[in-house]
Amino acid sequence: MTPTVEKIARTDAGLASVLRVSVARLGRRLRTEQDPAVDLSVAAFSVLGALAREGELTVGQLATHERVQPPSMTRTVNCLVEDGFVVRRPHETDGRQVLVALSGAGRDAIARERRRRDAWLVHRLRELTPEEREVLRTAAPLLERLSSA
Known part of the structure; x- marks a missing residue:
């Protein structure tokens, strides 16, 4: 069973890891909204x-x-x-x-x-x-x- 984000983010290192992944994913997702034209x-x-x-x-x-x-x-x-x-x-x-x-x-x-x-x-x-x-x-x-x- 994988630990939940809440559990991982309890430490500074865990929070850093969760934020890094989440912010990167959000950035990638926003970039996909580019106008194809x-x-x-x-x-x-x-x-x-x-x-x-x-x-x-x-x-x-x-x-x-x-x-x-x-x-x-x-x-x-x-x-x-x-x-x-x-x-x-x-x-x-x-x-x-x-x-x-x-x-x-x-x-x-x-x-x-x-x-x-x-x-x-x-x-x-x-x-x-x-x-x-x-x-x-x-x-x-x-x-x-x-x-x-």
Whole structure:
């Protein structure tokens, strides 16, 4: 007989294990809600999301934000430029730098994806009791804090 999640999560190590698996599964499940008409990788959507949250960034800043090497980010940005989701422009004060920003198509794509994934999650949240949803309201800021470290 396998131990229940509640039993496993009684220790910090058990809680870490349960959270790791659950958050990873939820993330994978949310990614499957991608609009089939928009053929972008997880990495590309992550870049669009970073630009939506942070505003225009250099390729180096994007690479740091996404924890990848600059050449990898350059390839991702090149693809996003080719597909019309982002635009590049020269930096105002540093001629060696290029700024990357969302295009109108990029803003539309990220908004559609967020609406689609949020709708799926709202549907699933409605399957929970009001008390369970309240627990998640309390946990959400803590999960955000853990994810931003």
